Amino acid sequence: MFADYSWGELGSIFAMQGFAGLILFSVFVLMALGLAIIFGQMGVINMAHGEFMILGAYVTYLMSGLFQTWLPGLFGIYFFVAMALAFVVAGALGMVVEWALIRRLYHRPLDTLLATWGLSLILQQTYRSVFGAREVGVTVPSWMMGSLPLTNMIEVPISGLFVMVLTIVIAAGVYLLLYRSQWGLQVRAVMANRTMAEATGINTGRTDRLTFGIGCGVAGVAGSAFTMIGSTGPTSGQLYIVDTFLVVVFGGSASLLGTIASAFTISQTQSFLEFFLSGSMAKVLTLLAVVGVLMLRPQGLFTLKLRK
Amino acid sequence: MRDTTLAASPTRGFLTRTELAGAAILAILIFLVLPAILDPFRLNLYGKYLTYAFVAVGLVLCWGAGGILSLGQGVFFGLGGYCMAMFLKLEASTPEATAIQSTPGIPDFMDWNQVTALPWWWEPFHSLTFTLVAVVAVPVAFAFVIGMAMFRRRVGGVYFSIITQAIAAILTILIIGQQGYTGGVNGITDLRTLKGWDIRTDDAKEVLYLVNGVLLFACLGIAQFIRRSKAGRLLIAMRDREDRVRFSGYDVAAFKIFVFCVGAAFAAIGGAMFTLQVGFMSPSFVGIVPSIEMVIFCAVGGRHSILGAVWGALLVNLAKTGFSESFPELWQFGLGGLFIAVVLFFPEGLAGLWNRHVAPLPARLRRRPVPPQVPSPAAAPKKPMPPASPAGTSPAAAPAE
Amino acid sequence: MSIENPRLILSVEDLTVSFDGFKAVDGLNLYIAPNECRVIIGPNGAGKTTVLDLICGRTRATSGSVEFKGMELLKMREDQIVHAGVGRKFQTPSVYEDLTVFENLEISYPRGYSVFGALAFRRTAEVRERIEEVAEVIFLSDHLDQKSAHLSHGQKQWLEIGMLLIQDPQLLMLDEPVAGMSVAERVKTAELLNRIIADRSVIVVEHDMKFVEEIATRVTVLHRGKLLAEGSMAHVQADPDVIEVYLGH
Numbered sequence: 039m040f041a042d043y044s045w046g047e048l049g050s051i052f053a054m055q056g057f058a059g060l061i062l063f064s065v066f067v068l069m070a071l072g073l074a075i076i077f078g079q080m081g082v083i084n085m086a087h088g089e090f091m092i093l094g095a096y097v098t099y100l101m102s103g104l105f106q107t108w109l110p111g112l113f114g115i116y117f118f119v120a121m122a123l124a125f126v127v128a129g130a131l132g133m134v135v136e137w138a139l140i141r142r143l144y145h146r147p148l149d150t151l152l153a154t155w156g157l158s159l160i161l162q163q164t165y166r167s168v169f170g171a172r173e174v175g176v177t178v179p180s181w182m183m184g185s186l187p188l189t190n191m192i193e194v195p196i197s198g199l200f201v202m203v204l205t206i207v208i209a210a211g212v213y214l215l216l217y218r219s220q221w222g223l224q225v226r227a228v229m230a231n232r233t234m235a236e237a238t239g240i241n242t243g244r245t246d247r248l249t250f251g252i253g254c255g256v257a258g259v260a261g262s263a264f265t266m267i268g269s270t271g272p273t274s275g276q277l278y279i280v281d282t283f284l285v286v287v288f289g290g291s292a293s294l295l296g297t298i299a300s301a302f303t304i305s306q307t308q309s310f311l312e313f314f315l316s317g318s319m320a321k322v323l324t325l326l327a328v329v330g331v332l333m334l335r336p337q338g339l340f341t342l343k344l345r346k
Numbered sequence: 347m348r349d350t351t352l353a354a355s356p357t358r359g360f361l362t363r364t365e366l367a368g369a370a371i372l373a374i375l376i377f378l379v380l381p382a383i384l385d386p387f388r389l390n391l392y393g394k395y396l397t398y399a400f401v402a403v404g405l406v407l408c409w410g411a412g413g414i415l416s417l418g419q420g421v422f423f424g425l426g427g428y429c430m431a432m433f434l435k436l437e438a439s440t441p442e443a444t445a446i447q448s449t450p451g452i453p454d455f456m457d458w459n460q461v462t463a464l465p466w467w468w469e470p471f472h473s474l475t476f477t478l479v480a481v482v483a484v485p486v487a488f489a490f491v492i493g494m495a496m497f498r499r500r501v502g503g504v505y506f507s508i509i510t511q512a513i514a515a516i517l518t519i520l521i522i523g524q525q526g527y528t529g530g531v532n533g534i535t536d537l538r539t540l541k542g543w544d545i546r547t548d549d550a551k552e553v554l555y556l557v558n559g560v561l562l563f564a565c566l567g568i569a570q571f572i573r574r575s576k577a578g579r580l581l582i583a584m585r586d587r588e589d590r591v592r593f594s595g596y597d598v599a600a601f602k603i604f605v606f607c608v609g610a611a612f613a614a615i616g617g618a619m620f621t622l623q624v625g626f627m628s629p630s631f632v633g634i635v636p637s638i639e640m641v642i643f644c645a646v647g648g649r650h651s652i653l654g655a656v657w658g659a660l661l662v663n664l665a666k667t668g669f670s671e672s673f674p675e676l677w678q679f680g681l682g683g684l685f686i687a688v689v690l691f692f693p694e695g696l697a698g699l700w701n702r703h704v705a706p707l708p709a710r711l712r713r714r715p716v717p718p719q720v721p722s723p724a725a726a727p728k729k730p731m732p733p734a735s736p737a738g739t740s741p742a743a744a745p746a747e
Numbered sequence: 748m749s750i751e752n753p754r755l756i757l758s759v760e761d762l763t764v765s766f767d768g769f770k771a772v773d774g775l776n777l778y779i780a781p782n783e784c785r786v787i788i789g790p791n792g793a794g795k796t797t798v799l800d801l802i803c804g805r806t807r808a809t810s811g812s813v814e815f816k817g818m819e820l821l822k823m824r825e826d827q828i829v830h831a832g833v834g835r836k837f838q839t840p841s842v843y844e845d846l847t848v849f850e851n852l853e854i855s856y857p858r859g860y861s862v863f864g865a866l867a868f869r870r871t872a873e874v875r876e877r878i879e880e881v882a883e884v885i886f887l888s889d890h891l892d893q894k895s896a897h898l899s900h901g902q903k904q905w906l907e908i909g910m911l912l913i914q915d916p917q918l919l920m921l922d923e924p925v926a927g928m929s930v931a932e933r934v935k936t937a938e939l940l941n942r943i944i945a946d947r948s949v950i951v952v953e954h955d956m957k958f959v960e961e962i963a964t965r966v967t968v969l970h971r972g973k974l975l976a977e978g979s980m981a982h983v984q985a986d987p988d989v990i991e992v993y994l995g996h
Contacts, residue, residue, distance in 0.1 A: 142690060147504045148409075148507065149689040149693065151415070151417075152638075153689040159685065160678070160682035163675060280634065287505065316523060318523025318524075325512055329509055333509075334499070336500065336505060571866075575865060576854065577862060577866045577868075580865055583843040586844060586845060587843055589841065590841040593803060593834075594829065594910065
């Protein structure tokens, strides 16, 4: 199958495919970051994670319309405002959900899974009732359109680059939050030993709520970033949930670096396979490989061996 | 509380009196009442609901007893259904019936997708005997492979759930992607006869409904047998103290694989009966969404109750049909709410409500001179109940090490 | 120090396990004779429970060997180790709370281990007799039909010992059998243990020194995963290293 291409062409194809893989990688990382906090740190399965992302996307969509109508002069920067708002809205909803639902189910992980699935159905229908069943897209500011020619055969879209930069910034932010902030210390203390953390004066209930909220807020930001490269529908979130969970579990659920490495592995595998096979077969083989590896190494790729 | 009475007399027979009464009520409803009062169309619809009951009963064993929550039961339901559909499709695709195709004698969707010969793995489905074996054997073999890989590696709890869900997603993508061999997103449709017997007539539908009922009761019997055996008690023991069971000398994985395979077999039989009664099979019964809905049938009925699972499948589907005909939006909210409510407020499902409120009623009425009221089983779900203590009821699901 | 020594039922040699570089058990040698009651003591984190975990297969060793009646346990699965004749009691009482005392003992009855064996298992008179016999030994005859969730802490500990007893293991490993017991229960437990250790080997991990004195044939002191001292109770108590570890810091 390579015979028809020259070496130069092949190189370009791989580069382009690699770039497509990098965008997919950014998408996976963005999706997985919030989940890495909620599932990785708290051990809570939130099946409505995709819906929190979509919430961020809808917030961005609303802001795009709002700026176009009322503040066309500032349209170039609406996206940053939208992202901040997406974080706040999704985070606030997350805290409400934690208070009303999640905290009652901390010792019943399988039940949490079912309850949050119910939540996801309710959110989907809410989106459908409010925004309609059709997919909506945002207007991308002009500076983000077009592409950057790297060589005469390789071009990269600016919006894709922007999403990548955003991914790096958000990932760094989450890292700092988890490992360098007072809050992160408290979260890790609570997860390591709840009783002890309580005894040292940490309000574990509040920490849980905040953690869940921040995880959902990060999901909202991810959804916001998605609008730059795709459109949003009420059930878009559900499409991602399996991939997202696999990324987090594959990476070893408690490790942020593992999550990023696993997102990289999975996205690159998938996008290279897509070049040789149909999209659906590439997806099937990638997921099968991930499931296969998980069966060999259930604890994920990057976990510490701990004494029970 | 039922468990205590069971255990108090170790020699008690196969069914307690309550269980026997429950089974009798269900049998009367399925074999006498429903066929008598429903027109063939509605009866067929109930038959379809009851095919989901097979899955729900399997989930009572896996999830309720064993603490293994599979979010991929649609895979087995679908595989069973597809095996049946392949046979029926081949029978419907005689060279005469498909003479207008560019390759006559193969299923129409293959012809549309430029497939010119029947794939080798379709060939054996010309035989009904092979098909009937495959309906159960293929899903069970698949479940066995998954079970071996996961339970031997001690994958459990939510990890198992997520991976089974991923498998459901993978199979759906595969079926839709390979439409030349599977019928794609439309599935395998336009099924007509079984060995020359037209399954689309009203008479045939009634017969299939009854066959479905008999098979369901056979599965209920098997499920009850497993639960009443030492294997059933071991499953409960494993759910609560897996390590203790292991260090009492049992190969925990073998028991989990077994019960997972039994659940798969039940689901597969349900799937095959679905194909026969509804006349088609498609990926929309395989994926993530249908698979998790099957869990809610079981949860609503009561995850520890075999009979409850049947009621759950019937009632949730009735509600679904009722709502989605008149208020489709409301149904989504209702289903979402149901997931949350069943987990938060009545984790024991209808069976729990029944045991708590309806079953003690006759005794209470006898004490007070109130006009007696015969409680109907369907009336049970109306009453909300304070959350039961989660301590003994929730399946312990420690994540894999 | 030969492995083939017929007078030993268990030979643990050079046993090591490391968790990410931390050696919880480090080059341990341990030899148990038939009918011996060995007590393992040591400060918190000395690796006592880990040693039991390694012997019964709950934790996989990094290196070394554990030989039981000529069988290498490190290569066997947990249930196979149990079938070979090793029983293990956990630190916190580990019984099936949803089942009755009778059913708890029945599950532990050494028959019907395979799936189909368990499906075909019947409660014969022989099974019932044996269960009643064990219930008598563990002071629970009157509680057979009670759900084990309703037992007291001490009764749960006895029930778990009974669940092991019904399998008649040749090597019994008990992890802190009297922890959290009242004085009366402790005395009864000592009596129970003294009765059941008569014709088998026992390894006990225990903190309660008075209790240790009552039951131990020999005592092994662990410290940071290594063997610190071994011998009779009096010998060990006089060992300057042991005194240093227990009172030093």
